[in-house]
Structure formats: C-alpha cells, structure tokens
Amino acid sequence: MEHQTPLLITMALGFVMAFALGFLASRLRLPPLVGYLLAGIAIGPYTPGFAADSAVAAELAEIGVILLMFGVGLHFSTADLLAVRWVAIPGAVGQIAVATAIGAAMAMAWGWSFGGGLVLGLALSVASTVVVLRALEERRAVDSANGRIAVAWLVVEDLAMVLALVLLPALAGMLGGGADAAPGAHGPAGEGSLLVAVGLTLAKIAVFLALVVFTGPRVVPWVLQQAARSGSHELFTLAVLAVSLGIAYGAATLFGVSFALGAFCAGVVLSNSELSHRAAEESLPLQHAFAVIFFVSVGMLFDPSILVREPAAVASVLFVILVGKSLAAFAIVQVLGYPVSTALTVSACLAQIGEFSFILAGLGIALGLMPAEGRDLILAGALLSVTLNPLAFAVVAPAVAWIRGHRGLMARLEPAQDLNLARLQAVLDANKRAATKAVLQPDQLISRWKVFADLDLAMRAELLTLFKPRSAVPGERLIRAGDEAHEMFFISAGEVEVSVRGRKIRLGRGDFFGEMGLLSGAPRSADVTALDYCQFLTLDAADFRGFVSRHAELRAKIDDVASEREEMNRRQAVEPAPAGGG
Numbered sequence: 001m002e003h004q005t006p007l008l009i010t011m012a013l014g015f016v017m018a019f020a021l022g023f024l025a026s027r028l029r030l031p032p033l034v035g036y037l038l039a040g041i042a043i044g045p046y047t048p049g050f051a052a053d054s055a056v057a058a059e060l061a062e063i064g065v066i067l068l069m070f071g072v073g074l075h076f077s078t079a080d081l082l083a084v085r086w087v088a089i090p091g092a093v094g095q096i097a098v099a100t101a102i103g104a105a106m107a108m109a110w111g112w113s114f115g116g117g118l119v120l121g122l123a124l125s126v127a128s129t130v131v132v133l134r135a136l137e138e139r140r141a142v143d144s145a146n147g148r149i150a151v152a153w154l155v156v157e158d159l160a161m162v163l164a165l166v167l168l169p170a171l172a173g174m175l176g177g178g179a180d181a182a183p184g185a186h187g188p189a190g191e192g193s194l195l196v197a198v199g200l201t202l203a204k205i206a207v208f209l210a211l212v213v214f215t216g217p218r219v220v221p222w223v224l225q226q227a228a229r230s231g232s233h234e235l236f237t238l239a240v241l242a243v244s245l246g247i248a249y250g251a252a253t254l255f256g257v258s259f260a261l262g263a264f265c266a267g268v269v270l271s272n273s274e275l276s277h278r279a280a281e282e283s284l285p286l287q288h289a290f291a292v293i294f295f296v297s298v299g300m301l302f303d304p305s306i307l308v309r310e311p312a313a314v315a316s317v318l319f320v321i322l323v324g325k326s327l328a329a330f331a332i333v334q335v336l337g338y339p340v341s342t343a344l345t346v347s348a349c350l351a352q353i354g355e356f357s358f359i360l361a362g363l364g365i366a367l368g369l370m371p372a373e374g375r376d377l378i379l380a381g382a383l384l385s386v387t388l389n390p391l392a393f394a395v396v397a398p399a400v401a402w403i404r405g406h407r408g409l410m411a412r413l414e415p416a417q418d419l420n421l422a423r424l425q426a427v428l429d430a431n432k433r434a435a436t437k438a439v440l441q442p443d444q445l446i447s448r449w450k451v452f453a454d455l456d457l458a459m460r461a462e463l464l465t466l467f468k469p470r471s472a473v474p475g476e477r478l479i480r481a482g483d484e485a486h487e488m489f490f491i492s493a494g495e496v497e498v499s500v501r502g503r504k505i506r507l508g509r510g511d512f513f514g515e516m517g518l519l520s521g522a523p524r525s526a527d528v529t530a531l532d533y534c535q536f537l538t539l540d541a542a543d544f545r546g547f548v549s550r551h552a553e554l555r556a557k558i559d560d561v562a563s564e565r566e567e568m569n570r571r572q573a574v575e576p577a578p579a580g581g582g
Helices: 006-027 031-044 056-074 080-081 083-109 114-125 129-138 145-169 187-227 235-256 261-271 276-301 311-335 340-351 355-366 373-394 396-404 409-413 418-438 440-444 456-465 515-519 541-550 554-572
Strands: 468-472 477-479 487-493 496-500 503-507 527-530 536-541
Touching: 006 031, 006 056, 006 276, 031 276, 031 373, 031 477, 056 129, 056 235, 056 261, 056 276, 080 083, 080 187, 080 418, 083 114, 083 145, 083 311, 114 145, 114 311, 114 355, 114 373, 129 276, 129 340, 129 373, 145 187, 145 261, 145 355, 145 418, 187 235, 235 261, 235 276, 261 355, 261 496, 276 373, 311 340, 311 373, 340 373, 340 396, 355 373, 373 396, 396 409, 409 456, 440 456, 440 487, 487 515, 487 541, 515 554, 536 541, 541 554
Parallel strands: none
Antiparallel strands: 468 536, 477 527, 487 536, 496 503, 496 527
16 A cells, blocks of 8 residues: 555655654754754665655655745735845845855866856755744744845845756756757857747746736735635635645746745735734644655755765865855855844855755756766755754854954954944834734724823823733624623724624724723624634723723713714614724
8 A cells, every 4th residue: 555655654754753853853952953854864765664755755845845935925025125135136146156166166176067066056055945944933033134134135046046947958058968958059049049048037037026016915915815704714724825835836837936936925925914914823833844844855865875985075065055155155244234243144044055956956967967976965965054054053143242252353344334234124123113004003093982082191001001902713703782791892903894783884993893881881782793813902891990980080071972872873773883983
C-alpha cells in the first residue's frame, strides 16, 4: 500500500520526525529548525532506512512558503513597501551583484565555466524568505523598521531571481551551456529572442503589479467579506486558502512570478481590509505546519557525503554565504546612510540561502551550465547556513553594543546616521495609524452617543476604564428580543443587522445599539446579529449606573435622551435605531 499513499506517508513521517527531533533540539537549547532539518535527512534518500517521497515533500513545502508569505503580506502594506524602496532596491541589487561576482570567481577558480560560476553565484546571493520570516517573527521584529527593510529586500531579490530564471535559458548557449540548451541564443536572432524574452517578462510583471495595486483591493476584500457574511467558519477559512493559493498559482502561471511573491502580494492587497486580522488568524496554524515541512524537505535533498567528498568546496560556499554577502550587505546599508543596527540585522537575515537557490541549481544543471556537484554544494550550503543562521542573529545585539562602546569605530560607522532610520520609523508608524482608522478607537466611539458627547477629560478617562472589548463572528446573535438588558454595544469594526417588527436595519462602524437597556432597563425589543467579524466595546449596565451616580450632572441629559428615544420608538416602532450613524 505504501506506493499508493506517498502524500500521506510523507506528511506523517515528516511531522512525526520533525516533532521528535525538533523537541530534542529545543531540550538541547538549539533552534527547533535544526531538528526539522535533521528529520529531513533521516527520512531522505541519502540515509539508510525508509525514504519518503522528496518530490511530494517539495510540493508540500511550497504550500508552506505560499501561506507564510501571504501572512507576511497581511501585515505589510503598499505604503510600507514604498517607504523602504530607497534602501531595499539599491541594497538588494548591489548585494546580489557582489555575491554573484564572488561566487562566480570562486567557481571559475575550481575550473568551472563562466556560466556555471554565474549560476552558483546567483544561487548563493539570494536568501530564504521562510528562514528570515521565522527569525524575525521569533524576535517580534517583523513590524520594526529593520524588519520591514529586510522583508522588502527579499521581495526585490525574488523579483531579480524571476528575471534571472527567464534570462538564463536565453543566454545558456553563449554562457557555455549544452548545444541544444538554448536554441537560437547565438547571433542576431538570439539577441532578438533575448530582448523579446526580457521585454515580455517585464511586461508581465508590470501587468501583475498593476492588478495588485488597482484591481486587487477592490476584488479580494469583497470575496472574503461575502464568505464572512455567510456565517460559515469553514467557508471563510476556505476563502482565505482560495485567495492565497489561487492568486499564487495564477501569478506563477499567467505572469511568471514565483508562488511566494504572488502570495505576498495577495496578502498586501488584503492588508487594509477589516478582515485582514481574521484572515491572518485563520491561516496561522497552516503556516506553521507547512513551514515545518519546508525545512524537512530541505533536509531530504541533502547528501551528507558531500561533506566528506568536497570539504574545502563546502567550506568555501559557506564562507560566501555567511561572510561574503553579509559583509556586502553591511557595507551597502552603511553607504545608504543607515545605522549599524540596521546593517547588522540585514546582514544576519541574508546569511543563509533557500528555496530560489534550489530552483536556480536545477535550471543550471538542466541547461548544461553547472555540473551536478554544484547542486550538492548549494544544498550543503543551504542546510549548514540555515542551521547556523540563529547564531548570526544572536551576535547582532552584542556587536552593536561593542561598536557603540568604541568611540573611534562608532564615529566611522555611525556618524549621526540614526536620522534616516528615525525618519523611516516615523513613516511606518504613520502608515500603521492610517491603517488602523478602519477600527475606531474607544475615545472616538464614546463621543458618538449624546450622553457622553461633552464629557471633560477626567470624566472621559474614568469612563474609558469601564469599557470591555468583545468580538463576534458572522451569524452570531448578540441580542435576542425579550432578553434582559445587561449592556450597550459600540461598534468599532464590522456590521450588524437589527431585526424588529419585520424591519431590518444595518449598523456599522461608529454606530451603537442596546442603549435603552441602560436607560430604562426594559427587556430587549429587537434581535441583533453580526454580519461580519465584528469588534465592539461594551458598557455594562451596572457600571453605567455607578458612573452616573458619581456624576449627577449627567442625569438631565439621560432623561432628555430617554424621552427622545421613547418618542422616536412610538413614531417608528423600531428599537434600536441607527444611533451612531445619524
């Protein structure tokens, strides 16, 4: 039966071994991902015993990359990407150029062709998105200015690698590839084909980005909102998966960009929606599970014998990854005017290689540019650098402290450069404040009700301590007609539907309901149901009465509001009315 269930067996063995060795690694005070990598080696084809299906594992790992990038995009925004473009774009391009040159020179010293050296250099120049994101999340640094720079840097690297994957087949012939590797690549026809390939690729990327910027924000949030309003938890989860995986697949198939980049853009599109936090919550367990499979799949590809056959070459590759491109990134960030802390953080993020490196290696071998041993060297460099990457992050803080403790070194490396980082952080903070306007804050909400509209600062501060947060899922009944009234609701995000005497009224962000329960204590006269994932602030009737008893000047205003409301109810036979919305 084994040959009929490779997917099930691979997932079962992958999760079981990853848990066992990851737990052992954590008990030994090592990063759990070391255990995940060892789990992959244990069930891979290069070690004795049962070998799981590496092709299936690689596809499962791709799902992990997609979901992880989608989750990151949910916490990113187009404004954040634009804010860091002046450091991410020149930084990534410069670092790729330096690392590629070092790798190519090293390979040519081994006797490889220039084409083989170019592929090796490109493979060593691009970092693993999954590794960086896991490292930043563990340190809660994804939302920091340094974290934003690192993530945007990786996005630029991904775009550069997409272009490289298009250009390599067209250039294979002139780079020393196999005779039939790239037909038509020589001469004028080849030059024309190359220009067409480059132009077509750039055009596809431009169309994709245009769809992301102009069409995505209108379509994707609408799709998730319809799923949310169905009231089905499962349907909303499926909608999140359909959006992330569907856009990733469409981006790769129609526009030639990577699955990971497509998923990231899907998350960015949804980031300003009120449903972004819920979408992140729904996808988080799957992100974690499939990210583990990614590390297991890397381990499965690794042939440990390369460490014995080519120890000097492995050490050289590892040196380029850990030292060469990290120093290049450090220098570039410094030249661009950012402080030592930013330079070291970006350097630590780039001190490993991952998924794109494997794709480049496979393409290089298929085109006859790179010998097969090049893939083993790249895989060895990936596994060892991923394992050692936590150490790179661990030395960032001590290194910053040491540099700042030496005035001469500090003066050369950080002459008033914190200004750039401070400005960037201010822009990112402003973007975050703008994004949170979709959720009204407590101080904004309480002013919507006439009773609380004119409170002084002291009374307002006291009142705010009485509110309690509450959330609701689509279809959840918040109030039932005939129930005893205990609390009042202020809507900070989402929409609800009020049903009373055959009429239906929608209330949204900034509105409130249930206030008659506080004013009169009468039983509820309407049903109120959440239409979206909603966020509320609630005020308990007992807390309200206590607040009023301490501030008797509110009594006259309460009597006026109660009288107005009773008169309105008699006229319209509706309770509650769309109070906050006018």
